[in-house]
Amino acid sequence: MADVALDARISEKAKLALRRIFGAASRATPTLLEAKFGKRPSWTVRGESGAIVGAAMVDEVPGKSERITILVASGPDGRLKDLEVLAYRESYGGEVAQEAWRAQFRGKKPGDPLRVGRQIRNISGATISTNSVSAGVSRSLPVLAGLLGIP
């Protein structure tokens, strides 16, 4: 299975996303997760008081012909705090980055069904991207729960 590594540009975008999601005062400690689908850059995030406020990881999923790089961030309870599209490399179908679409994932916990067309809205003309990103969130949430020590 393919591992994911960050180049400088995506690494910078990931740091900005972590600050946006967990607040400017949060501190993210990088770690390398070995998920069963490959190695993933990830972070445990502590708040100002030093308490763990969540975790995040980068995943890559297939688009129509190019990879889509996403950042999946969970709160301390293992529920999805936010999702960010770090790199969308195709010209069309980029609507998966829209706030209104991403917002549907917030609060989802590991194992929740995330079926496009049911729990998650499809975007006409972006079916491959919507299915891929949903699948990426589905497989990332349990991995993040593991990192947070949630059974």
Place this chain on the structure above:
Amino acid sequence: MRSLLRSRLATILLTASGAAFAEGESKTTLGGYAEAEYVNPVAGPFAKSHADVHRLVLFVAHGFDDKLSFHSELEVEHVLTELSKKSTTVTTIDKVSANGDSVKTKSGSVLTDVSSPGYVAVEQAFVDYRLGTTAGFRTGLLLVPVGIVNETHEPNTYHGVHRPLYANSFIPTTWRDLGIIAYGNPVEGLHLKGGVMAGLSGSKIGGASGLRSGRQKGGKSNAENLSLVARAEYTLPFAKLGLGSWFGGTSGGDTAIGDGNFDGSVLVVAGDVRAEYQGLFVRAEGGVIELPDAEKLQAVHKKNPGERMVGGYVEVAYDVLPLLLPETEQALLPFVRYEKIDTHFEVPSNVVGNPANSQTQIVAGLTWKPHSQVSFKADYTWLRNETGIGGVDLLKLGVGCSF
């Protein structure tokens, strides 16, 4: 899906060329789609059933870096294309004898071309250059950005074994030619594209299929007339709205029609909406095609073009499977589509309007999707025209997938 193919390809390259490629470094991706059908005309003048691999299409794309990529689509329709020779014995009668018998003086054979029904075509081949996260341009052999099906025509993206009649005889899908198109997202949810492309040929526009035979398809296209294309798409939470337009001349530089860029002009304006909510899918398209120079086109080419063509359809589908199996990942969608097109809605003074060009089609059927990219299809198609004769009922079965 494609990434797996990419990984496998990288592995193969590694094996073939020593250590030249590490896994994941190769950005060449393979994809494609295929559709096969069984069509049984159960009523109407066409009595023979047929079975066919209608299309097999391979995509090859290559990303040079995150901004620059190449995309191509190579298609084979109806399995095989071959030009064979058929030998026919020809006897030349030189003279007639006194008792009336002909006297054969020469005999030989003539070879004539017999072609199979197949067709091989490059449907897309372009380089895409993304200048930022929200804008860029693509140039090469491009799809005309008008109508839903012209740009998104994988078999798992529409209901029914065949594409809508609207996407055949009104918007001449797959409509493509050489050109350059710029695109961008000025605000979230809005996608705009526009550009310049080689035009249609007015020499074959006309009849029941409207613009269809006027496509040049990028094979040494006559580029005397450059057309303008544009499309706007707006994404709402439960729907996507689109409006596309094509404007161009079709004279091909023929001075009898006019050698200006927009002589023999054709204007296509077509809107579309795709909405989906909790397993309910509604789709509608409609448009108008104006040919203000239809009279001149008819005077020169005599293909009976309309001066105004109209068309549209509405389709409703509902996924019933979750009602029976709440946990299922599959989908089972009964659907119905109502279509109307008229390529002789208005005709110029030198064309006799043909009511057979005013067609109504109803397609009702079932799409079973065991996976979002695989469709098993069955439908019943009822096609009629305004003359009341020549109508046909078709029973169709099909399978299609894309990857």
